[in-house]
Amino acid sequence: MRSIRKTSLRPAALAGSLLFVLAACSITAPSEEASGGGETGAGGDDTVTIGLITKTDSNPFFVTMREEAQTAADEAGAELIALAGAFDGDNEGQVAAIENLVSQGVDGIMITPNSSSGILAAIEQARSAGVLVVALDTATDPEDAVDATFATDNFAAGVAQGTWVRAALGDEEPQLIMLDGTPGGTVDTFRHDGFLEGFGIEEGDPAIVGAEDTNGDQTRAQTAMENLLQRAPDTNAVYTINEPAAAGGYAAIQARGLEDQITIGSVDGSCTGVADVAAGVIGATVMQFPARMVQQGTEAIVQFVEDGTRPSGFVDTGSVLITDQPVDGVDSENTAWGAENCWG
Amino acid sequence: MSTTTAVRPSAATGRSILQAMARNPLLGPVAALVVSVIIFSLVSDTFLNPQNLSLILQQSVVIGILAVGQTLIILTSGIDLSIGAVTVLGTIVMAQTAGTNGAVAALLTTFAVCTLLGALNGGLVTVLRLPPFIVTLGTFTAIQAAARLLAGSQTYQVPEGPLTFLGFFLNVGPFSTSLGVVAMLLLYAVAWYVLSQTAGGRHVYAVGGSLPAAVLSGIRSGRTVFSVYLMTGLIAAFAAWAALGRIPNADPNALQTANLDSITAVVIGGTSLFGGRGGVGGTLIGTLIVGVLRNGLTQAGVDSLYQNIATGILVIVAVTVDQFARRRAS
Numbered sequence: 001m002r003s004i005r006k007t008s009l010r011p012a013a014l015a016g017s018l019l020f021v022l023a024a025c026s027i028t029a030p031s032e033e034a035s036g037g038g039e040t041g042a043g044g045d046d047t048v049t050i051g052l053i054t055k056t057d058s059n060p061f062f063v064t065m066r067e068e069a070q071t072a073a074d075e076a077g078a079e080l081i082a083l084a085g086a087f088d089g090d091n092e093g094q095v096a097a098i099e100n101l102v103s104q105g106v107d108g109i110m111i112t113p114n115s116s117s118g119i120l121a122a123i124e125q126a127r128s129a130g131v132l133v134v135a136l137d138t139a140t141d142p143e144d145a146v147d148a149t150f151a152t153d154n155f156a157a158g159v160a161q162g163t164w165v166r167a168a169l170g171d172e173e174p175q176l177i178m179l180d181g182t183p184g185g186t187v188d189t190f191r192h193d194g195f196l197e198g199f200g201i202e203e204g205d206p207a208i209v210g211a212e213d214t215n216g217d218q219t220r221a222q223t224a225m226e227n228l229l230q231r232a233p234d235t236n237a238v239y240t241i242n243e244p245a246a247a248g249g250y251a252a253i254q255a256r257g258l259e260d261q262i263t264i265g266s267v268d269g270s271c272t273g274v275a276d277v278a279a280g281v282i283g284a285t286v287m288q289f290p291a292r293m294v295q296q297g298t299e300a301i302v303q304f305v306e307d308g309t310r311p312s313g314f315v316d317t318g319s320v321l322i323t324d325q326p327v328d329g330v331d332s333e334n335t336a337w338g339a340e341n342c343w344g
Numbered sequence: 345m346s347t348t349t350a351v352r353p354s355a356a357t358g359r360s361i362l363q364a365m366a367r368n369p370l371l372g373p374v375a376a377l378v379v380s381v382i383i384f385s386l387v388s389d390t391f392l393n394p395q396n397l398s399l400i401l402q403q404s405v406v407i408g409i410l411a412v413g414q415t416l417i418i419l420t421s422g423i424d425l426s427i428g429a430v431t432v433l434g435t436i437v438m439a440q441t442a443g444t445n446g447a448v449a450a451l452l453t454t455f456a457v458c459t460l461l462g463a464l465n466g467g468l469v470t471v472l473r474l475p476p477f478i479v480t481l482g483t484f485t486a487i488q489a490a491a492r493l494l495a496g497s498q499t500y501q502v503p504e505g506p507l508t509f510l511g512f513f514l515n516v517g518p519f520s521t522s523l524g525v526v527a528m529l530l531l532y533a534v535a536w537y538v539l540s541q542t543a544g545g546r547h548v549y550a551v552g553g554s555l556p557a558a559v560l561s562g563i564r565s566g567r568t569v570f571s572v573y574l575m576t577g578l579i580a581a582f583a584a585w586a587a588l589g590r591i592p593n594a595d596p597n598a599l600q601t602a603n604l605d606s607i608t609a610v611v612i613g614g615t616s617l618f619g620g621r622g623g624v625g626g627t628l629i630g631t632l633i634v635g636v637l638r639n640g641l642t643q644a645g646v647d648s649l650y651q652n653i654a655t656g657i658l659v660i661v662a663v664t665v666d667q668f669a670r671r672r673a674s
Contacts, residue, residue, distance in 0.1 A: 026515045027523065029504055057648065083648060089597025095590065096403045100642045103396045117501050118593035121511075182597065183497030213497075 030121055048078035048305045050298060051101035053094055053111040055138075057084035060270055060344040061290055062112065065136065068291040069110065072298035081106065088182055088215065091118035098122040101131075108132035108301030110294060116141040116186040132304045132311075136293040138187050139314060148300060148311035150293045154187050157267050157286040157319040158194020160330055164284045165237050165265040166199045167327035174199070174237055177228050178211035179221050179249050181241035188241055191267055195239050209235055214245045221248030229256055240266045243273030243285060250281045269322060274338035277322055284323035284332070290343055292317040363672070369614040369622060372665055373629040376612075376658065380633065384640030391643050398521040404635040405510075405524040405590065406431070408628065409583040410602055411609040412535050413576030415627045418610050419539075420552040420569050421619025422476035426465060426484040427580055428602030432595075433491040434458045434584025438507060439500035439594035447506035455581040461487060462577015466570040484603065495596040502592040511589030524586040531582065535624045548572060553620025609634055612658050616666045633658065 052069045054062035066082045073080035081104070083097040094114055099122060101109055109131055113119055116138060123133050123145055135149040143149060166174065176199065181188030193203075201207050209232035212224035221244065229235065229252060238253075240246035246266040253262050259280075266273060269287025276282045300311040321330055322338035333341075364371055384391040410427050417424045434454045442450035461483070468479040502508060510524035539545035547568045550558040558565050583602075588594065613630025615622025634655055641651050 028513045028515065030508070030511055030513065031504055081642075081645060083642065087600050089595060089600065091591050091593065091595055091598050092406065092587075096638065097642070099399050099403070100639055103393065103399055104390050104643055115499055115593060115595050115597075118499060118591050118595050118598070121592060183492070184495075184499060184596075 030125070048076065048108075048302055049104070049106045050078050050080050050301050051097075051104075051106045051109040052080060052082045052294070053097045053101070053109065054082070054084045055088055055094075055112050055114050056086070056090075057082075060272075061137075061268065061288075064343040065112070065290045065294050069294040069298060072295045076298060076302045078298065078302060085114050089114055091115050095119050095122040098126050102126045102129050106131060107305045108134070108297075110134050110136050110297040110301070111146075112137040113140055120145045132301050134297045134300055134311065136297055137288075137290070141186065143314060144312075149314045150296045150300075150317055151314070152288040152319050153314075153316045154190035154267075155194040155197075156316075157288070158191040158196075159198035160194075160319065160321045161191070161239070161265040161267055161284065161286050162195035162198025162200075164198075164321055164323065164327055164330050164332070165195075165239070165263055167329060168263045168283055168325065169237055172236055174201075174207045175209045175232060175235045176201075176207050176237045176239065177209060177225070177232060177235050177249075178239040179214045179224060179241060179245045180211060180239075181214065181216045181245075183213050191241060192239070195265070199237075199239075214241065214248070216242045216245055218244040218248035221245035222251045223248075225249040225252035226255070229253070229258070233258070234261075236262055238262055238264045240264060240282075242266060243268045243270055243276065243282065246273070246282045246285070247276060250276075267319075269320070269338065269342055270344040271339065271342040272344065274322055274335055274342045277338065278324065278335035283325065284321055285338075287320045287322050287333075287338060287341065288343075289317050289319070289341075369669070370626055370629065372662070373612060373614050373626050373633065377629055377633050377636065380636050380640060384636065384644065388640065388643040391640055394519050396639065396643070398519060398525075400632070400635045400639045401525040401528075402522050402590065403639065404631050405522065405528050406583050406587045406599070407602060407605045407609055407634070408528045408631040409531060409579060409586055410606040411613075411627045411631050412531055412624055413579035414606040414610050415613075415615055415622065415624050416535070416539075416548060416572045417476070417576055418552075418607075418615050418617060419548050419619055419622060420572050421555075421617075422469065422569065422572075423480065423607065423617075424465065424573070424576055425477065425480040425603050426461070426487055427480075427576065427583075427606055428599045429484045429487040429491060430458050430461050430577060430580040431583045431587060431602060432599050433461070433487050433494070434581050435587055435594040435598070436491055436495045436500065436596060438584060438588060439502050440494070442502065442507055443500070450507060451585065454584055455578060458581035458584065459574060459577040462574045462580065463570070465577070466573030469573060470566040470570045492596040495594070497596070499596070500594040502588050502594065504592065507585070508589045508592045510586045511592070522589065524589050527582070527586065529628075531579070532624050532628050539623055544568070544571075549620055551619075605634070608655060608659055611666075612655075612662050614662060614666070616670070617663065618666075618670065621666075621669070630662075 070080050085093040126133050133146045135146045137151050139149045140146050210228035214221040214224055238249055243266050246264050253259055263283045266282050266285040273285045277285050303309050321332040323332050324335050326332045437457050438450045438454040441453045468474050469476050510527055512523045513520050514523055547563045550563055551565045551568050609630040610627050612633055613626030637654050638651050
């Protein structure tokens, strides 16, 4: 016990000296912390450096983005540093990536935010350090937290998907299953709401016989569909958040021999998805253009470095419905066109 | 599989290095940290920038705080897989309570809820005598789902203020870092003091080193183990506060790898997974090693997957050294 008593003055001494040190310091809120000492622009040389931060580095959509960004950067004579979060929802990883890029002195950052509001403080710090920040694929909330957004209008994509599925049903009474993405995700919500609008029903309509979150994952979508079909065997329409979810859903439908009864609509436009449309697995998919997003983002950053022009607002990079069964009321392209223009 | 084959290239020096590391568990981690700092400062002009060093610390705060709790538990030869989920739940409770009852109530509620969850883990481990791995695997799954239920699949933005206090910046001359970093270092100081200078701290080592011996020498092992899990719940609440300071947004999908990251920091820091040996000093070094690797490899333009390869190798090296030390000890 003696040694404990002897050392018991230590914390007091420690606290005392700490108070002393603290007195010589100042505390500021993050919003008051101006540019934080980061030098503006690239350090030293005049090569444009661009950072790309995707949600993860394993999803084919983001792999395509990364490859296309490299191509666009090479063409512009710029240097690209590609980083990613570790998993969907890895705000911490994306914030660290932004900080590290700013610390390296990049000129501009392109980011597909994991959370539309979770990383705004880091984006603000980057912008106040003189870095141009553009969002790709997913808008931030509020949208003007970044300089500009280059993305698919996901609501419009959902509307096209929903309109097509409803038209494909013809006179049948709709019985809809929804294989959703990640709960609360911005893109997921827009597509879901757009689909319902195009389908001509509202949230809570009795025509929706089941819904499940799949995180856009094929395995989870298959399990969800297997379970939902137990409850709603008369389903004739399926909304899917993306093509892997559509493939998973189809596997469950096929296992029960219901493929002639059920029409699937999807979004993404990957080469696998287009092949699935051609093979009749998916009725129609809405193609996105990730290459356009990174190309336009890269051009905007290069332009900014050259003459200080800042892009602004939401720039729709477009979407096209791909199907071999066109319906009235929706513009579409066939799968041959889709195969030429797909990504991944 | 013997340790001698692991060091064959120059068996004699290799063995003496391992022996030195076994005698002083901090030697290996400190050497690894120093070597990686030297390498990164050579390959990147921006690495040694004070602002970048401050970033590494800021990026280490949440895992660093959680790793203190994880160290306590691993010292008793337990493990806590639920720690990240408790933290995520903590951020959501904090954000929601603040919306209706203000920041002070939010902080108190969060600390209460997280401490209770720690007590739940501790109770299941000590009273029902269930294996910590299984208990915390179960609570991890349940708490993660509870966090998502509570959040209603939404994320909650937190306004700048008391809840983001640990994200405020402390400016000391040219050096600027977040209060979260200061809080983390203080927590390490307190934990070091408790573990190495108090009777309770020695009980933690005794229980983890040899439970029968601890019981024979009159230590109330159940109470010690229970209090360690309870403390870890409290520390998880602290981490939740720090997490909101860093990202003012309570997101039920966040921090999915925090459990494993905290274990990684503890193991790289030289604390034995079998309990009874190590300490928070090593854990702080382990946390910093992981932070330096992440930041340095990014600065050097190395693909992020190599960070994970490097971290994985370090974990295995650390466990190898620990095994060697155990064999020598027995």
